[in-house]
Amino acid sequence: MAQCLDIDGSILEGGGQILRISISLSAILGIPVRVMNIRAKRSKPGLAAQHLKGIQLVADMCQAKLKGASIGSTEIEFTPGKIRGGHYVADTQTAGSISLLLQVALPCALMADGPVTLDLKGGTNADMAPQIDYMDKVLRPVLQKFNANFSLKIHRRGYFPRGGGHVTVDVTPVRQLQSALIMERGDLLSVKGLSFVAGTLPIKLAYQMADGARQELGQFPNVNINCYKEDRHMAPDNCSGIVLWCETSSGCVLGGDALGRRGTDAHTAGAQAAGALRAALLSRACIDAHMQDQVIIYMALAEGRSAINTGEVTLHTKTAMHIAELIAKSKFTIQPEGDLNIIECTGLGLINKNIPTE
Ligand SMILES: Nc1ncnc2c1ncn2[C@@H]1O[C@H](COP(=O)(O)OP(=O)(O)OP(=O)(O)O)[C@@H](O)[C@H]1O
Incomplete structure (x- = not known):
């Protein structure tokens, strides 16, 4: 077993994403990690329910030894085993985001030794996280370019503060992720x-x-937006929101989303979601600002050179790149091109030996 790597959770973005990407890469590459100063830049540092359940889920998937993991904890140690296919359940028991449970577990499921089914419970449409519809309509087609495929079924919606949403995700593992050029x-x-x-x-x-x-x-x-009211069995609690996505002739998919807020005009939520998408479209970026940090782990693991033409590089993205360089040793570069930036990486070309060559 490789030596334990220390990760400082307070660097750059200093939030939950550092923990998720560290744990995913630890499980996939078989490198034990100690993550310290977890979420040090948040007003309430340490593990919240979503982070705790996410790392416990991955620990389950790879029979890891997990030390120090409890609500509020600012330091954990994760010693991974082998990632096994099978059926796994994670429940934040709050409105903690199901999408962020998926964010930590999906790269691991793709490197499992057999098919994985994830039953994820919590918030489906939560603040400061991708809405589950964004994962389906935007993340899913973008990840297909990396040969990373999943399907998801929403059984029940869960909103702040009660949660109670339920989503099943099926993942077929791959032998190798392929690089993606998302440039036009x-x-x-x-x-x-x-x-x-x-x-x-x-x-x-x-x-x-x-x-x-x-x-x-x-x-x-x-522009075609479907307006509807969720069935009350599917979504008993109050919430409103909007998710937009667009497709281009070269196969780019970009999104923008927002939740409605009590006391704020509903037009504003719509304009906010569309404003993010509009800005990305006018800049001719090939992915939206929230997608940037989410593809970094796939670029780091894929075989060969990936390159993505995008807008201003977010702090979340720089943070994800930093952690991927630290754990996976994949080298990233950012090349400014006018108002855009090309993020490039030659990935590890990790092979999942349990999956036969196609
Ligand atoms: N509106 C949105 N649409 C799509 N993705 C989003 C949206 N808001 C946030 N994200 C994504 O959700 C993730 C949030 O990570 P972040 O570390 O900020 O959250 P967290 O785990 O809840 O931790 P913390 O509370 O510490 O910030 C990032 O991948 C980010 O790109």
């Missing part, structure tokens, strides 16, 4: 979206969010 934006084909309300909130809020989004996206063709 192409022409915009269409913008699609969903604008929802749930619980006792009136459907008019969904229409107002969609109106706010359409106004912001006025200059683009084929």
Whole structure:
């Protein structure tokens, strides 16, 4: 077993993402890690429910030894074993994000020795995290370019503060991730979206969010936003939100999303989601700002050179690159090109020996 690597959780972004990417890479590469100063830059440092359940999920998947993992803990040690296929369950028991449980577990599931089913419980549409619909409509097609495939089924929606959402994700592991060149934006084909309300909130809020989004996206063709109210069995609690995604002729998929807020005009949530997408489209970036940090681990593990043309590089992305360089030793570069930046990496080309050559 390799020597234990110390990771400082307070560097750069200093949030939960450092922990997730460290644990995923530790499990995949078989490198024990000690993560210290966990979420040191947050107002309430240490592990919250989503982080704790996420690392326990990965520990389960690879029969890791996990020390120091409890709510509020600022230091953990993770000694991974072999990643096994099978059925795993994680429940944040709060509105802690299901998407972020998936963010830590998905790269590991792709390197398991057999098919993986994840039953994930918590928040489906939570703040400061991708909405589950973003994972399905934006992350999924982007990851397909890396030969990383998954399917997801939403059984029940969970919102702040109660959570209670339930999503099943099926993952077929791969022998090797492939590199991706996401460099040509192409022409915009269409913008699609969903604008929802749930619980006792009136459907008019969904229409107002969609109106706010359409106004912001006025200059683009084929904007089609589906407004609806969630079935009360599927989503008993109150919430509203909007998720937008677009496709281009070269196969780029970009998104933008927002949740409605009590006391804030619903138009504003729509305009916020659309504003993020509009800015990315006008800059001719090939992925949106939130996708950047989420693809770094796949670039680090894939075979060969990946390159992605994107907007301003976020602190989350620089943080993910730093951790990937530290644990996986993959080298990243950022090359400015006018208003855009090309993120490049020659990946490890990790081979999952349990999966036969196709
Ligand atoms: N609106 C959004 N749409 C899509 N992805 C998002 C959105 N907001 C945040 N994300 C993504 O969710 C992840 C959030 O990571 P981050 O470390 O900030 O959160 P966290 O684990 O909840 O920890 P912390 O509370 O410490 O910030 C990042 O991958 C980020 O890109």
